[in-house]
Amino acid sequence: MKVPFSWLKEYVPELESPEVLEERLAGLGFETDRMERVFRIPQGVVFARVLEAHPIPGTALKRLVLEAEEVVEVVSGAENAREGIGVALALPGTELGGLRVGERVIQGVRSFGMALSPRELGVGEYGGGLLEFPAEALPPGIPLAEAWPEEVVLDLEVTPNRPDALGLLGLARDLHALGYALREPEARYQAEPVPLPFRLQVEDPLGAPHFTLGYAFGLKVAPSPLWLQRALFAAGMRPISNVVDITNYVMLERAQPMHAFDLRFVGEGIRVRRAREGERLRTLDGVERTLHPEDLVIAGIQGEESFPLGLAGVMGGAESEVRGDTEAIALEVAAFDPVSIRKTARRHGLRTEASHRFERGVDPLGQVPAQRRALALLQALAKARVAEGILEAGSPKPPGPIPFRPGYANALLGTQYPEEAQVAILRRLGCRVEGDGPYRVTPPSYRLDLQLEEDLVEEVARIQGYETIPLALPAFFPAPDNRGVEAPYRKEEGLRELLAGLGFQEVYTYSFADPEEAPLFRLPPYPLRLQNPLAPEKAALRTHLFPGLLKTLKENLALDRPERALLFELGRVYRVAEGVVEERSHLAGLLFGEGLGLSWSKERLSGFFLLKGYLEAFFRQLGLDFRVEAHPYPFLHPGASGRVLVEGEEKGFLGQLHPEIARALELPPVWLFELTLPLPEKPLAFQDPPRYPLALRDLAVVVPEATPYGEVERAIREAAGPHLESLAPFDLYQGPPLREGEKSLAFHLRFRHPERTLKDEEVDAAMEGIFAALRARGWGLRG
Secondary structure, eight states: OEEEHHHHHHHOTTOOOHHHHHHHHHHTTOEEEEEEEEOOOOTTEEEEEEEEEEEOTTSSOEEEEEESSSEEEEEEOOTTOOTTEEEEEEOTTOEETTEEOOEEEETTEEEESEEOOHHHHTSOSOOSSOOOEETTSSOTTOBHHHHSOOEEEEEEEOOTTOGGGGSHHHHHHHHHHTTOOOOOOOOOOOEEOOOOSOEEEESOTTTOSEEEEEEEESOOOOOOOHHHHHHHHHTTOOOOOHHHHHHHHHHHHHSOOEEEEEGGGTBTEEEEEEOOTTOEEEBTTSOEEEOOTTOEEEEEEETTEEEEEEETTTEEBSTTOOOTTOOEEEEEEEEOOHHHHHHHHHHTTOOOHHHHHHHHOOOTTOHHHHHHHHHHHHHHHSOOEEESOOEEEOOOOOOOOEEEOHHHHHHHHTOOOOHHHHHHHHHHTTOEEESSSSEEEEOOTTOTTOOSHHHHHHHHHHHHOGGGSOSSOOOOOOOGGGTTTTHHHHHHHHHHHHHHHTTOEEOOOOSEEOGGGTTTTTOOOOSOBOSSOSSGGGOEEOSOSHHHHHHHHHHHHHHOOOSEEEEEEEEEEEEEETTEEEEEEEEEEEEEESSOOOTTSOHHHHHHHHHHHHHHHHHHHHTOOEEEEEOOOTTEEEEEEEEEEETTEEEEEEEEEOHHHHHHTTOOOOEEEEEESSOOOOOOOOOOOOOSOOEEEEEEEEEETTSOHHHHHHHHHHHHOTTEEEEEEEEEEOSTTSOTTEEEEEEEEEEOOSSSOOOHHHHHHHHHHHHHHHHHTTOEEOO
């Protein structure tokens, strides 16, 4: 929202400077995106009055006779160039945007300078016609910069909960709460007790809970005075005429949009209704639109029928707009349902200053005051006669009282604000405060955001200054049931850090899933469906994490071709057990790509063992025992899948994605794991570094090819005795001189005694025990 400093200063005369205003508004919660200086009118631009306007035969140009310091002639191609208006004249020698205006001959006419459009003058974006002023706005020849000084404009960010601040008067009221004097704009006019020449019908009171119509007649449409045009240009709007400009001015002042209908095209009155199927309307932007049955329209009445005049709260129609010969208007000021306006604006791709304000909500009691303000300006600036009566439909209710306790405010904020200061702040904000504690506070109708006691507490803090709230947290002893509430979160964060340290990258996916994807991933149907899904593909709650990881990989492969991917997600899954919904935490991971060609493994097992190695490192850092046992899963490769055991407890699965699922998803081989949390806990025991040397032995065992590695490892450990510190595989061999169907597993064995150096005889005895145990199982040894 653009806020011209000089305009706001009309309501708050004590404002020191734009820089101070920016600071004050920031303290009130309105951040300034930027502050800029506008209206740097070049020297050499003067006010001139158009005495005559003559078409130049055979061209679209006109010869203008202007009265400036002296009478001069200028050639112009603007359609609105005509006798009886004031214009901005750039005299020869004036610098405009790096170009120098000169005196030259055009179509045989010596043009002494240039009559300017708003864009050429640098005050607005419109370049389709001359900047028009009233003919008597200034003495001819006076430099325009003297009457149109430089302006400072603050571009504010207004939060959605403060629609009243979309009007300058709303900001002025907030500044008044800080202690500045407030000057309310006047709305005085001479009304006449004449009958109203129209009637009002509201067929949809939910769409238009309050609708008013005022009547102004005998008015004269003309260019707006200089001060009004300057205010609108500074606020980012283009002046049109005094009547239209007044409606925009009051909207920017009070955050209350309004619209003037030329009474000649209204018929017998105004009807507010929903559009009919196939009905059409040409709006003010010149576009003919097909209306939707849910669109709220302002319609003119003709007998029993009615015809659209405008899209309610969004944009008026071109047929009933104010023209140069308009003499009487019906002035609409209304409150509309914000949701209805938002849908209409979105449906037609229209975002206007009016719809922006109606979408956020307007003062439900502000329509009649806005009518009176606009009618007063119409009488002052357009010489209008004004009817005494104002038609109204709807009875908006004033806001009700809210209980307020200053002691509660201090307890909530951790402050010591005096009770009198809090009450004074609420009164300066326009609230009616009754009682002597607890108080009953009735907010002003324009403050739609004040509904709870906590809202009033926030207002006290905001006006008092957020910087006055103590920074120290209040001292308290947590209740027993609050102790340790962060423990599960801390544990999950620890798991994330461990996986990140191993090279995994964390992803976040939706908890919502597509009900149709369960058969693809060979999972049971998702038991939990949403009544109001965001989209059909998000209509259920997931039961596993790995489908989300696979879809994330597929999307990234479509954008780029990474050589390798290590992904993980820690999130919630949802199941139903015995009619009860269970929410559980899972940890899932995915491995794809480079680094899988291990020489000692078949291709489909290389990723299996690599991912298993990552999990071994993960659980080693947690101090937990980890094993994988072969076990089939419908969504995993039958020859490369297993259940994960942690401290002997089944906790999930590990394996290659089933090739049929991979083909359906158009994915290369992918390896997965998924674990159910929480993991078992085992306290980490500190162990002194060994003081005695270790004894190393190597061992190669020949076993049938189908024998799992884990079975061989357990046999060695059970037979090795108490001094085996560790064993690690270092070779897998198949081929001559081994028979077909055999394999050789080679191990490094480390022996150590905690209190002395082991003797060779003790180590040899342990090895003999291992040999005997292996032979007893029918396995052989390699030399």
